[in-house]
Amino acid sequence: MIKSFVKDALIYTLPTVLSRGIAIFLLPIYTRIASPEELGALDLFLVFGNIIAFTVALEISQGVARFIPELSDIKQRLSYSSTGLYFTLFMYALFFITASTFYVELNHFITGKSEYAPFFQLALVFIALHGFFYYFQNQLRFEGNSVGYAIVSVFYAAANLASAFVFGIVYDLGLTAILYSMIVSVLLASLLGLFLLRQSFGLVFKPGLLKQLLKFSIPLVPASMLVFVSLYVDRYMINMLIDLESVGQYGVAVRLASAASLVMIGFQMAITPLIYKHYNEHDTPQSLSVIFKYFVVFAVFFFLAYSLVAEELLILLTTPEFYIVANVIPLLVLALLFSNMYVFMPGIGIRKKTHLIFLISIVAAVINIVLNYALIPVFGIQGAALATTIGYFIAFLFFIFFSQKLYYVPHKWLGYLVLFVIASSFVYLYFGYFAELNYFLTLVVRLLLVLTLIALMFKLKLITALELLTIKNAVMKKVYR
Numbered sequence: 300m301i302k303s304f305v306k307d308a309l310i311y312t313l314p315t316v317l318s319r320g321i322a323i324f325l326l327p328i329y330t331r332i333a334s335p336e337e338l339g340a341l342d343l344f345l346v347f348g349n350i351i352a353f354t355v356a357l358e359i360s361q362g363v364a365r366f367i368p369e370l371s372d373i374k375q376r377l378s379y380s381s382t383g384l385y386f387t388l389f390m391y392a393l394f395f396i397t398a399s400t401f402y403v404e405l406n407h408f409i410t411g412k413s414e415y416a417p418f419f420q421l422a423l424v425f426i427a428l429h430g431f432f433y434y435f436q437n438q439l440r441f442e443g444n445s446v447g448y449a450i451v452s453v454f455y456a457a458a459n460l461a462s463a464f465v466f467g468i469v470y471d472l473g474l475t476a477i478l479y480s481m482i483v484s485v486l487l488a489s490l491l492g493l494f495l496l497r498q499s500f501g502l503v504f505k506p507g508l509l510k511q512l513l514k515f516s517i518p519l520v521p522a523s524m525l526v527f528v529s530l531y532v533d534r535y536m537i538n539m540l541i542d543l544e545s546v547g548q549y550g551v552a553v554r555l556a557s558a559a560s561l562v563m564i565g566f567q568m569a570i571t572p573l574i575y576k577h578y579n580e581h582d583t584p585q586s587l588s589v590i591f592k593y594f595v596v597f598a599v600f601f602f603l604a605y606s607l608v609a610e611e612l613l614i615l616l617t618t619p620e621f622y623i624v625a626n627v628i629p630l631l632v633l634a635l636l637f638s639n640m641y642v643f644m645p646g647i648g649i650r651k652k653t654h655l656i657f658l659i660s661i662v663a664a665v666i667n668i669v670l671n672y673a674l675i676p677v678f679g680i681q682g683a684a685l686a687t688t689i690g691y692f693i694a695f696l697f698f699i700f701f702s703q704k705l706y707y708v709p710h711k712w713l714g715y716l717v718l719f720v721i722a723s724s725f726v727y728l729y730f731g732y733f734a735e736l737n738y739f740l741t742l743v744v745r746l747l748l749v750l751t752l753i754a755l756m757f758k759l760k761l762i763t764a765l766e767l768l769t770i771k772n773a774v775m776k777k778v779y780r
Contacts, residue, residue: 321456325463326554326616329477332467335620337474339546340415342553343538344422346531347409351426352433353523355394356387360434361519362512364441365648368575380438380496381503383512387434395427410543421478428485435492438499447495455488518653525660528667533683536671541679549680552624555612556631558605559598560639574645584708591643591708595715596762602632603722603752607729607745626730630684633723637691644698646705655701663694714759722752 329338363383370376398405399420406419432455439448462483466476493500538546570590577583606629613622647655667690674682702708725748733744756762 321453321460323558323616324460326551328460328463328467330551330617330621332471332476333474335544335547335551336542337547338550339534339538339543339548340410340412340418341422341474341477342534342546342550343409343543344419344426346527346534347405348422348426348429349527349531350524351394352430353527354520356390356430356434357513358516358519358523359383359386359512360437360516362514362516364437364571365515365575366512368441368443376442377499377501378503378505378508379512381500382505382508384434384500385504386509386512387430391427391430395423398423398426411538412543418474418478421475421482425478425481425485428482428489432485432489432492435489435496438496439492442496442499444495447492451488451492451495454491455484458484458487515651515653518657521657521660523660525657525664528660528664532664532668533671533675533687536668536675537680537683540672540675545680548621548624549627549683551613551617551621552627552680552684553631555609555616556628556635559601559632559635570642571645571648574649578645578649578706584706587643587645587708588710591710592761594640594643595718596756598636599718599722600749600752600756602629602636603725604749605629605632606726607748610734624680625734627681627684629726629730630681630688634684634688634691637688637695640695641698644695644702646702646707647698650705652701652705659694659697659701662697663690666690666693711761714761717759718752718755718761721755725752 333341360383363379367376367379370379402420402423403413403416406416407413409419436448436451439445439451459480462480463476466472466479470476472479534546534549537549570587574583574587577586609628610622610625612628613625647653667686670686670689671683674686676682678685729744729748733741736744757764
């Protein structure tokens with residue numbers, strides 16, 4: 300299982316690093332062709348799009364993803380995939396017609412400013428098309444076609460960057476340029492995904508299979524909505540308690556913090572299909588423990604190192620209006636890590652106890668709303684980031700509790716906790732006491748903090764020199780192959 304994981308993780312990670320790296324170059328374009336307020340409106344449009352992604356198709360792609368990895372019969376796999384696709388097509392068509400009818404009212408509800416209604420119309424086109432892109436990505440992933448997934452992801456990012464440059468820099472269309480580029484890139488990437496999956500779909504729609512798929516996926520809808528609340532309520536509350544410009548600044552911090560997904564993506568994309576395929580095998584729990592240990596070491600190291608260069612990244616990629624969010628980025632990195640770490644706690648999914656995900660999501664959403672309301676007036680957008688981080692950390696603790704009861708995996712929790720606390724303390728000390736020193740001294744301090752963390756990893760025996768050598772050899776072997 301670990302060998303399969305290393306192979307798939309590399310295939311998912313390398314193109315994702317490339318595609319996200321390409322996407323990073325969108326920030327200099329976005330922050331130069333649109334104001335913080337316009338970017339705030341865009342962020343709220345995308346938040347609305349995420350609500351739609353969670354609800355309109357009733358998470359049918361998650362149902363398909365749960366069943367097809369266990370199927371060896373090609374006709375059965377095609378029937379599941381096609382049934383899910385046609386259901387998605389119908390639901391998104393219904394959504395687009397309805398939302399386009401009431402786009403003025405929806406825009407006012409989302410942004411509170413009527414002048415953004417024409418932009419919202421364009422956003423609706425992107426949201427509808429993205430539903431299919433999301434479905435095709437999931438299909439590629441759970442069919443085990445990691446190469447196809449990589450091709451589609453890199454193509455989408457490259458098309459977005461190229462079209463944003465043309466519409467934004469060459470034609471100077473402002474916020475319209477961003478929306479045009481999003482529409483063009485998601486349309487082309489969806490067509491590419493459909494081409495790569497042309498053998499996976501046919502003229503098949505089976506109501507019986509749809510019922511089976513929805514029985515699994517519908518309980519995930521309210522849970523996904525609550526996940527949305529936990530992840531995106533901060534933007535709405537910033538808009539409500541501060542202003543739309545602050546939403547734009549916060550959104551830039553989120554985009555930079557989303558580099559944390561580079562830590563997650565290889566693990567996340569590779570691990571879930573492997574778990575569903577091998578969970579009955581005797582050595583799977585131990586393999587999961589090893590994989591999670593490597594993830595924690597890598598994630599904590601990334602959290603510290605990335606946080607320490609947040610200021611330089613803002614200066615390099617944005618304009619002065621956004622520099623104030625440097626101390627927000629570390630919190631958002633943690634929030635993104637905690638929000639995705641549930642994939643390493645597979646007991647709920649294995650035992651199909653999806654109602655527990657719903658209950659966990661309720662708790663996380665309530666905590667997040669309460670903390671946002673309490674902390675934003677006091678700490679501004681940093682309070683929103685702190686609220687989101689705490690909410691996701693508590694949700695992850697619940698995932699640990701239930702998953703370990705349903706499918707026990709041995710983990711070194713004490714060592715992980717110590718490492719996390721130390722890394723968080725280093726970030727706090729740096730921004731609280733050292734960030735204002737002259738540049739040479741800050742470089743020395745940052746280097747010492749990173750080296751101290753690495754030494755601590757060896758001291759806690761979370762990583763050894765032999766393990767590093769083994770990982771290096773495995774990676775190089777896969778790369779050169």
